[in-house]
Amino acid sequence: MKSYNMLIGGEWVGAASGETFETENPFTGKSWATIPRSGVDDVDRAAAAARKAFNDPSWSGLSASARGALLRRFADLLAANADRLAEVETQDNGKLIAEMRGQLRYMPQWYYYFGGLADKVEGRVIPIDKPGVFNFTREEPLGIVAAITPWNSPLMLATWKLAPALAAGNTILWKPSEFSSASALEFGRLFEEAGFPPGVVNIVTGFGSEIGSHIVSHPQVDKVAFTGGDRTGQGVYELAAKSIKPVTLELGGKSANIVFEDAVLEDAVKGVVSGIFAASGQTCIAGSRALVHRSIYPAFVEALVAFAKTARIGDPSSENTQVGPITTRPQLTKVLEYIEIAKAEGATLALGGKRASDPACGDGWFVEPTIFTDVAPAMRIAQEEVFGPVLAAIPFDNDEQAIEIANGTIYGLAAGVWTQSISRALTMSQRLRAGTVWVNTYRAVSYMSPFGGFKRSGIGRESGLSAIREYLQEKSVWIDISGTVPNPFVQR
Incomplete structure (x- = not known):
C-alpha cells in the first residue's frame, strides 16, 4: 500500500484528523494506496494558504511574463513525467494506458499555450465621452479558484482549469475526486519542482459529501470551477450563488x-x-x-x-x-x-x-x-x-x-x-x-478551441482564448486630467 499526503501551503501533510481512506484499482478490485481524508479544518488551512500566496509578492509581484515562464517550465516537467503519471492514472481509475499516455503527452500543450497567453492579456483605453478624463481598463485575477474535478480524466480536466487560472494570476484550491486522487497528488509535486511559490497550488483530498459544500461556500474562495454530473453541478451553482461567486460548470451530456x-x-x-x-x-x-x-x-x-x-x-x-x-x-x-x-x-x-x-x-x-x-x-x-x-x-x-x-x-x-x-x-x-x-469525426479536443455546454451541460468555456477570461475580472479606471474639480453635487 502506497501512502500519500496532500499539498497545503507548500507542505505535504496528512489530514488534521489523521484519517485516511483507501483507493481501489478498478481492474483488480483491490486497494492499492491510502489518501488523506480531509475535513473542514483542512479546507480552511488550504484556503488560508491560497490567500496568503495570492497576496504575497513572490506570486502577485511576478510579471505576467514571469508567470508564463513558470507555466512553460511546468509543461517541460509534465512532458518528462507524462508516462509515469499515465501509469498512476490507469492504476487509480482504470482508463486505458494507451489513452492516458496520449492525454498526458498532449497535456503540456495547455501549459505552453496559456503560459504564452499570460502576458497577452490587455486592458483597453476607452475614448470616453467625458472631457478632461482619461479612462482605461485593467484585467485582474479573481483571487482563489476552487477547482473540483471528477474521476474519469482527472489530470486533463484539472489542467483545463489550472492552466488558464494560473496564467491569469490566481491561486488554486484543488479538490480531486475521492476515486482518483493519487494522480493529482503526484501531479502536485511538479508545481513544486517548477518553482511555483508555496500555496499557489493546494490540493485537498477527501469526500465531496464531507468537504465539497465547505469549499464552494468558503468565504476565501472567489471562483468555483467544477466538472461533474449535472445534479451535483446544480447544487454547486445554488451554493455559489448564495455568496455571489462566479462559476464555470462543465456537466453531463447525452450527445x-x-x-x-x-x-x-x-x-x-x-x-x-x-x-x-x-x-x-x-x-x-x-x-x-x-x-x-x-x-x-x-x-x-x-x-x-x-x-x-x-x-x-x-x-x-x-x-x-x-x-x-x-x-x-x-x-x-x-x-x-x-x-x-x-x-x-x-x-x-x-x-x-x-x-x-x-x-x-x-x-x-x-x-x-x-x-x-x-x-x-x-x-x-x-x-x-x-x-x-x-x-x-x-x-x-x-x-x-x-x-x-x-x-x-x-x-x-x-x-x-x-x-x-x-x-x-x-x-x-x-x-x-x-x-x-x-x-465526420468525434472526441477531438484541443487547447486552442473552446469547450463547454448548452442547457444543463454547463456554463462557461474551457480551453482556447475564451478560457482565460473565465478567471479574470475587468476594472475600469478613471483619471481626471483637467486639473479642476467640477460641482461635487452633480454626477460627472
Whole structure:
C-alpha cells in the first residue's frame, strides 16, 4: 500500500484528523494506496494558504511574463513525467494506458499555450465621452479558484482549469475526486519542482459529501470551477450563488451521434464506436445516442454490432486493450441498473447487456459493450446520462426529425454529424443545441478551441482564448486630467 499526503501551503501533510481512506484499482478490485481524508479544518488551512500566496509578492509581484515562464517550465516537467503519471492514472481509475499516455503527452500543450497567453492579456483605453478624463481598463485575477474535478480524466480536466487560472494570476484550491486522487497528488509535486511559490497550488483530498459544500461556500474562495454530473453541478451553482461567486460548470451530456444516409458507412461505424465504447463510455461527451437514418438503419446496426464485438476488453495497462473497466463500484451498479431499465422499457438488446465474464477481466468492474435498438426518444435510456458503455440506437426519417430528437434532451454538450454534404454539415452545426459539433469525426479536443455546454451541460468555456477570461475580472479606471474639480453635487 502506497501512502500519500496532500499539498497545503507548500507542505505535504496528512489530514488534521489523521484519517485516511483507501483507493481501489478498478481492474483488480483491490486497494492499492491510502489518501488523506480531509475535513473542514483542512479546507480552511488550504484556503488560508491560497490567500496568503495570492497576496504575497513572490506570486502577485511576478510579471505576467514571469508567470508564463513558470507555466512553460511546468509543461517541460509534465512532458518528462507524462508516462509515469499515465501509469498512476490507469492504476487509480482504470482508463486505458494507451489513452492516458496520449492525454498526458498532449497535456503540456495547455501549459505552453496559456503560459504564452499570460502576458497577452490587455486592458483597453476607452475614448470616453467625458472631457478632461482619461479612462482605461485593467484585467485582474479573481483571487482563489476552487477547482473540483471528477474521476474519469482527472489530470486533463484539472489542467483545463489550472492552466488558464494560473496564467491569469490566481491561486488554486484543488479538490480531486475521492476515486482518483493519487494522480493529482503526484501531479502536485511538479508545481513544486517548477518553482511555483508555496500555496499557489493546494490540493485537498477527501469526500465531496464531507468537504465539497465547505469549499464552494468558503468565504476565501472567489471562483468555483467544477466538472461533474449535472445534479451535483446544480447544487454547486445554488451554493455559489448564495455568496455571489462566479462559476464555470462543465456537466453531463447525452450527445447524439447522427448518421445520415449519405455517410461513409465504415467511417460512421468507427465514429459511433469511438463515441460510446472508447473510455468505456465514461466521458461527458460520450455519443450515447446513435441517430441513424431509417433507410440505412438495419445495415448500419448490423455493421455496428459486428465491429463492436471485436473490441478487446481486459487489462487497461495492456496496450492491446480497447475497453477497460468501470472506474468505481457505485458507477458499475448504476450502469447495470440502466441496462435493466432499458429492457423494462421495451428496448431491444442487440449486444452485451451484462457484467463482463471474460477471463481477461479478472475481478475487475467491467460491463460488456452494450447496444440497444428499437429505442424511442422518450425512453430513459435515451434521455438520462448512463456514463458507461451503453448505446441507444434510434432511427429517424429526415433532417428535421434528426434535429428534433438530437435537441430533445436537457443536455447540450456535444454532437456528431456524419454526412458527405457540406450544406447539411453547416446547417446541422448551426441548428444543433450543443457546445461542440463534430462533423465526420468525434472526441477531438484541443487547447486552442473552446469547450463547454448548452442547457444543463454547463456554463462557461474551457480551453482556447475564451478560457482565460473565465478567471479574470475587468476594472475600469478613471483619471481626471483637467486639473479642476467640477460641482461635487452633480454626477460627472
